[in-house]
Amino acid sequence: MDRFLMSSPSERAPMRAERWYATVWRWHFYAGLFAAPFILWLSATGAIYLFKPQIEAWLDRPYDTLRLEGPRLPPSELALRAEGAVPGSVLHSFILPDEPDDAQRVIVGVGAVETRVYLHPATGAVLYRVAEEARLMRFIARLHGELKAGRPGSALVELAASWTVILLLSGLFLWWPRGRKGWAGVLWPRLTARGRIVWRDLHAVTGVWLSLAAAFLILSGLPWALSWSDYLAHVRQVTGQSAGPVDWSQGSAAEAASRAALDRAARGARADDHAHHGMVQPAAPAALAQLDQVVPAVAGLDLAGPVHVTPPAEAGSMIWRAASNSVNRPLRDAVEVDGTAGQVVGRLDFADRHPIDRAVGYGIAIHEGALFGWANQLLGLAVVAGLSLMAVAGLVLWWRRRPTGRLGAPPPQGQLRHSWALVALTVLLGFVVPLFGISLAVLVALEQSVLRRSARASRFLGLRTG
Numbered sequence: 063m064d065r066f067l068m069s070s071p072s073e074r075a076p077m078r079a080e081r082w083y084a085t086v087w088r089w090h091f092y093a094g095l096f097a098a099p100f101i102l103w104l105s106a107t108g109a110i111y112l113f114k115p116q117i118e119a120w121l122d123r124p125y126d127t128l129r130l131e132g133p134r135l136p137p138s139e140l141a142l143r144a145e146g147a148v149p150g151s152v153l154h155s156f157i158l159p160d161e162p163d164d165a166q167r168v169i170v171g172v173g174a175v176e177t178r179v180y181l182h183p184a185t186g187a188v189l190y191r192v193a194e195e196a197r198l199m200r201f202i203a204r205l206h207g208e209l210k211a212g213r214p215g216s217a218l219v220e221l222a223a224s225w226t227v228i229l230l231l232s233g234l235f236l237w238w239p240r241g242r243k244g245w246a247g248v249l250w251p252r253l254t255a256r257g258r259i260v261w262r263d264l265h266a267v268t269g270v271w272l273s274l275a276a277a278f279l280i281l282s283g284l285p286w287a288l289s290w291s292d293y294l295a296h297v298r299q300v301t302g303q304s305a306g307p308v309d310w311s312q313g314s315a316a317e318a319a320s321r322a323a324l325d326r327a328a329r330g331a332r333a334d335d336h337a338h339h340g341m342v343q344p345a346a347p348a349a350l351a352q353l354d355q356v357v358p359a360v361a362g363l364d365l366a367g368p369v370h371v372t373p374p375a376e377a378g379s380m381i382w383r384a385a386s387n388s389v390n391r392p393l394r395d396a397v398e399v400d401g402t403a404g405q406v407v408g409r410l411d412f413a414d415r416h417p418i419d420r421a422v423g424y425g426i427a428i429h430e431g432a433l434f435g436w437a438n439q440l441l442g443l444a445v446v447a448g449l450s451l452m453a454v455a456g457l458v459l460w461w462r463r464r465p466t467g468r469l470g471a472p473p474p475q476g477q478l479r480h481s482w483a484l485v486a487l488t489v490l491l492g493f494v495v496p497l498f499g500i501s502l503a504v505l506v507a508l509e510q511s512v513l514r515r516s517a518r519a520s521r522f523l524g525l526r527t528g
Contacts, residue, residue: 090232100222105446107206112431125165137353144168144179152328174318220287224498265455272448282425330377355404360384366393389432391423
């Protein structure tokens with residue numbers, strides 16, 4: 063301490079710069095070590111999900127382009143047969159077919175458990191049925207967003223995504239050219255070099271070119287995350303401008319609760335039918351018979367497919383909801399239809415939604431590769447492939463240069479200027495993503511109060527070089 067106090071300002075500056083450089087290096091290294099497995103996992107599952115429309119069309123091809131002879135059965139009859147295919151179920155959603163010769167999809171449920179039933183539109187024969195949660199792309203979505211672990215999995219994904227943003231920011235600070243001659247290894251990789259240089263360039267240069275797109279991809283996925291999803295929904299309520307339910311997933315538990323509520327309302331309507339018709343169930347319950355007025359009214363509105371027609375949300379109500387479930391979310395318009403008269407009584411277009419809903423909708427559409435077709439899908443694929451390359455190259459670099467008997471990063475070389483900007487951005491991200499902020503505070507407190515007090519732990523983790 064005395065030596066530091068007696069040193070001149072010119073002597074103290076390099077020490078501070080070196081300290082900050084080591085701190086940023088350590089942040090980058092440990093963020094990468096934690097996030098790399100998640101980056102690889104999310105990149106693989108995300109790459110599959112980018113092509114959801116093509117994959118689902120390929121899986122459903124046996125049930126489309128059917129040979130139709132005679133007229134289609136009324137929607138109420140098709141819905142009734144779908145309910146009969148799953149004992150004890152009630153209608154949850156009637157999906158308008160994209161083409162006249164497509165199988166009729168009907169989603170029925172028992173509580174929160176839903177089953178998709180494929181029916182021949184002319185004969186009513188059941189062609190196929192599958193639990194919604196067992197469908198391939200729903201399974202991939204759960205792997206991608208929750209690691210198939212519910213809320214704890216969603217929290218882990220949110221933490222990994224947040225630390226990946228820090229990984230990208232700190233990587234840019236470490237990459238920033240300092241005293242270099244030429245742009246080889248800065249803007250393009252030196253692929254003719256050997257050994258560590260190639261891996262270093264693949265890691266750093268790929269990160270430079272992809273950082274902006276990768277950060278957008280990560281941030282546009284946060285509305286699905288545990289705390290950020292709740293935060294956005296709360297902001298909608300506080301501003302008093304929310305119209306309709308949020309149009310992004312708030313997790314499997316929230317979705318299950320929503321399905322259970324719909325199921326209770328549908329069963330409440332059936333109870334009214336029984337009360338009005340005695341104990342004899344009519345051929346088509348009155349609540350279900352309204353489909354014959356609702357479906358034609360919705361079909362003439364030219365909503366972007368697939369269009370889901372759902373029963374009234376409250377027992378005793380006659381208002382049905384029809385909503386586009388297009389992968390291109392800015393096309394998602396919704397209407398309300400009076401089931402007794404078959405008339406549209408309300409409409410909510412995407413352009414009329416809350417500003418948060420619109421921003422999230424555009425972000426998710428790009429995230430899922432749906433906003434501008436094949437180009438969007440290929441761009442997303444390039445980004446996740448680049449992220450995977452960065453992660454693999456970073457792990458190879460660490461494995462080759464890891465200090466003997468230590469987990470920590472190799473000792474840093476050189477100095478880092480303007481590191482205060484990185485610290486400020488990190489703190490700001492901590493406020494924007496509370497779960498990340500809490501994890502950062504805990505790690506800093508743990509490092510300062512516990513780990514630095516142990517010489518062995520400090521050396522192993524790279525907190526000190528001596």
